[in-house]
Each structure stands twice: as C-alpha cells, then as structure tokens.
Amino acid sequence: MNTNIFRKYDIRGIAADDLTDEVVENIGQAYATKMIRELGQAGKVGVGRDARGSSDRLFDALSRGLNRAGVDVLDLGMVPTPLVYFAKFTREDLQGAIMITGSHNPANYNGFKMVFQGRPFFGADIQQLGEVAAAGEWEDGTGSVIDRPLIDAYVERLLEGLDGIDPASLADIRIDWDAGNGSAGPALEKLVARLPGEHHVLYAEVDGTFPNHHPDPTVEENLADLRALVAEKNLDFGVAFDGDGDRIGAIDGEGRVIWGDQLLMIYAEDLLQRSKGATIIADVKASRALFDHVAAHGGQPLMWKTGHSLIKSKMKETGSPLAGEMSGHVFFADEYYGYDDALYAGVRLIAAAARLGKSVTELRASMPPMINTPEMRFQVDESRKFAAIGEIAERIAASDAVADTTDGVRVTTDDGWWLLRASNTQDVLVARAESESEEGLARLVAQIDEQLAASGLERGPQAGH
Numbered sequence: 001m002n003t004n005i006f007r008k009y010d011i012r013g014i015a016a017d018d019l020t021d022e023v024v025e026n027i028g029q030a031y032a033t034k035m036i037r038e039l040g041q042a043g044k045v046g047v048g049r050d051a052r053g054s055s056d057r058l059f060d061a062l063s064r065g066l067n068r069a070g071v072d073v074l075d076l077g078m079v080p081t082p083l084v085y086f087a088k089f090t091r092e093d094l095q096g097a098i099m100i101t102g103s104h105n106p107a108n109y110n111g112f113k114m115v116f117q118g119r120p121f122f123g124a125d126i127q128q129l130g131e132v133a134a135a136g137e138w139e140d141g142t143g144s145v146i147d148r149p150l151i152d153a154y155v156e157r158l159l160e161g162l163d164g165i166d167p168a169s170l171a172d173i174r175i176d177w178d179a180g181n182g183s184a185g186p187a188l189e190k191l192v193a194r195l196p197g198e199h200h201v202l203y204a205e206v207d208g209t210f211p212n213h214h215p216d217p218t219v220e221e222n223l224a225d226l227r228a229l230v231a232e233k234n235l236d237f238g239v240a241f242d243g244d245g246d247r248i249g250a251i252d253g254e255g256r257v258i259w260g261d262q263l264l265m266i267y268a269e270d271l272l273q274r275s276k277g278a279t280i281i282a283d284v285k286a287s288r289a290l291f292d293h294v295a296a297h298g299g300q301p302l303m304w305k306t307g308h309s310l311i312k313s314k315m316k317e318t319g320s321p322l323a324g325e326m327s328g329h330v331f332f333a334d335e336y337y338g339y340d341d342a343l344y345a346g347v348r349l350i351a352a353a354a355r356l357g358k359s360v361t362e363l364r365a366s367m368p369p370m371i372n373t374p375e376m377r378f379q380v381d382e383s384r385k386f387a388a389i390g391e392i393a394e395r396i397a398a399s400d401a402v403a404d405t406t407d408g409v410r411v412t413t414d415d416g417w418w419l420l421r422a423s424n425t426q427d428v429l430v431a432r433a434e435s436e437s438e439e440g441l442a443r444l445v446a447q448i449d450e451q452l453a454a455s456g457l458e459r460g461p462q463a464g465h
Helices: 021-039 055-068 081-090 124-135 151-162 185-194 220-233 260-274 288-296 308-318 342-356 360-365 382-397 438-454
Strands: 011-014 044-049 072-078 096-100 109-116 145-147 174-178 198-202 237-241 248-252 279-283 300-304 322-324 330-332 376-379 402-404 409-413 416-422 428-435
Touching: 011 124, 021 044, 021 055, 021 096, 021 109, 021 124, 044 055, 044 081, 055 072, 055 096, 055 109, 072 081, 081 096, 081 109, 081 151, 081 342, 109 124, 151 185, 151 342, 174 185, 174 220, 185 198, 185 342, 198 220, 220 237, 220 248, 237 342, 248 260, 248 342, 248 360, 260 279, 260 288, 260 322, 260 330, 260 342, 260 360, 279 288, 279 308, 288 300, 300 308, 308 322, 308 330, 330 342, 342 360, 382 402, 382 409, 382 416, 382 428, 382 438, 409 438, 416 438, 428 438
Parallel strands: 044 072, 044 096, 072 145, 174 198, 174 237, 279 300, 279 322
Antiparallel strands: 011 109, 096 109, 237 248, 322 330, 376 428, 402 409, 409 416, 416 428
16 A cells, blocks of 8 residues: 555545555555444445546445445535535444545546545545554444435535625626536536526536546636637636536636636625634645735634645634635635535626626735745655755844745745645645736745745745646
8 A cells, every 4th residue: 555645635546556456445445444433333424526537446445345344325426515514514324434536636647635524634644544544443344325416405505605795786797617527527417507697618528537627716727718709609607626526716807817826805704794703724735815805804813724624624623604715715604514625715706896886807906916836745755845844934034034934935035925835745845926926926036945945945846736
C-alpha cells in the first residue's frame, strides 16, 4: 500500500496503480471498523461516485470492504460530492458518507472524500484509517448494498435557496451553466428545468475523460466556452463547476472572471443585510478587498487556513454562516448545512443579485481593481517546505514588517500584500501577491524572491494541483 495516498483532507492517488481492489477493500473495512468501534455497532454509510472511468470499480471494491465489516452501503449513484454530504445531513439512518472522486485532478486519478457522523473526516482521522488498513486490524461481519438515489430530493433542497424571492422578478434572467462533463451534470439539468428564466447548459453529459476541457473552474482557460456562449447570446452571467460539483467558478455578462474571493464579496454583502455582525471566513489567499468589504458592510472578517476541512471546522467553532476559498469552495451555513456545494452557490448567486437589486455584472464592476499574481505553485523538497516557511516567518518576525502567520506567512506593506505557504497535500510552496499597481506588485514579488533566496530556494516551474 502506497501510504502517500492518505493526504491531509482526503485519500487520493493514481487509480490503476495506487487504488487497487485490495487496497480499496481494506480502506472500506478500515473505515467501517473505525465507525463500529466509535459507535459500538455497525451502521450504514452513503456512498456516491463521480464520472471517472475507475469510479464504478472503486465503488464495488469499497462496498465489499464496508460490507466485510458488517456495515451496509446506501448506493447514491453517480452524483456530485455535495449530494453525498446532503445525504449524510438529511438521512438519520446514515452514520457516515464517502464520495469517490478525483475532483479536478487528471482523469487517471481518483480518491475518497469522507464524512463521519456530523463532522469532517481529515488529518489524524485519515492517517489512523491508513494505519488500520495497512495493519489489517479490523472488524468482521456481513453487510449489504441498497440502491437509493436522492437526486430529486437534493434538487428540491437546492431550490429553497430562492425562497422569499418573487419568481416573476427572475423571469428575464439569462444564465449559462458549464458542468464540464463532471458528475454535477444530471443534477444541474434537473435544477435549471425548475429555475425561472432562460438557461443554457454546456457539457452536462457525464464523461470521465473530460473531452471538452479540464473541469477546474479556477483556471481561466477552462472558462473559454462559457465566456463565448455568454457573449454570443448576450447572457447575464455564466457559472462553471469542477468535476465533482463542490467548487464554483463564474464570469459576468462582460466576460470578466469572478474569482472565489469576489464571489464571496457578493454573498457576504447579501447575507450581512440580514445578519449584521456575522463572522465571514476566507482563506489566506483571499484579496484584502474581500476583508475590507465584509467590514464595510458590518461583518467580522476572519482570515483562516486554506483547506475545506479546516474551513468547515472553523465555521463550527465560530458560528460563521458563510466562508469561502480562492479555489471556489463556498460554504453556506446560512439556511444550509455548512458544506461546500457549487450548485447551491449558483442558486445563491441568483438570489444575492435579486436581493441586492443589482445585476451580477454591476456587482462585479463595483469591485476595486486590485492587481494579483496567479497562485504560483512550485516544487520544493518535502523535507524543506515547512522548514523554509518557518525560517521565513522567523526573519519576518525579527523585522518591522506586518505579518499574519495563520497559514504560512502573509506580509502587508504599503504596496499591498504577499503570501508564502506550504501545501498540506504536496511537496509544493504556494506564493501570491496583490497590489493596486503593477509597480507595487513587482516590488512584492521581489520580496517573495528575496525571502526564498535567503532560504536557498527559488520560484521554479509551476507545479500542478
């Protein structure tokens, strides 16, 4: 067993090499064992899967492992990840939930996102699961697989995101949606058939080879077809999803990208009309403009660590009704369950514009014109990545710089801010900077390079996710 598949937030690897039937069966039996030992009895786990060619095989192997320990499997089908979370939150007979997905990774990858009881399953949970799977110290029993699609109930719940808004006021709205051939496609088609207005759907056919474009909506080139159709038909805006439907991307009616932190600005402005003083959480890669915007509208901005499991945990701790990441994960605990659901975020974008009385294009146009680098990711030896960030933090602390060390080092200067952090899931450092001018941005990037050089490193070629 390749122990590197047990990551910080999920289990992930190359399907054919790392996730063999034997390995996956062992993972299933280990998860069931943990559940039985904590609950004192065998229960039931909801399992869904994405569109990848390996997902059906992994479902069969995982189910065998869960059954082998005496746990029953509720087969949710080929669905977006948030539907699996929805199952866990709405079905009292489920003690856990697992989504088989490679998310936005290349088509030869796959993996598992897990929920246990009512909490995120990450970090030490995943490492412990790997140890049990490797040791073979598990419970034995007999379970069954029950076919139980929940897509109609899920779509019905998504539509509640428009509660309180007069459908007649949305009759003229015109939107393009891009499912990217991912597992959100079937649910999206059912959703838009029920929404007011005019809707166009791209690539709803589920195809795990992703023949039209890679399903990562945070990469601008993947939004080209969405942008083209919005322009051709003069639509109001466009929404795109990643391969498993938990991350959202968007463009306005003029084709401008609405990045993750900018979407959060819209959601926050809407929410703070109804929930004054609410805490809004964003990760350390988010724009200063977002934190300023939240404060200006009477909210409490909170910068937190990158990682969907870490964000969810912080939301529970603080009682935050809304959080988001630059990567397009948006978490609504306001009138929803607190997890990241891109389809629900799409519905809430319609609702926010309606309640604010402005088009999405107007909302995007009103945002300050900050100049950002892309997220720069570059390879660093695993043994050096955290040590280097520690060295940089020490040097910054010894200077008169203003820094936040919530997750890596984020330094604020008169020019703006720069960030260096270590990825929790790969041997990669992540850098980002933001300014109000190109000259300021260049000075910030120079500071990043200066700090890296002082630790014997340099920004190398871009690394993938």
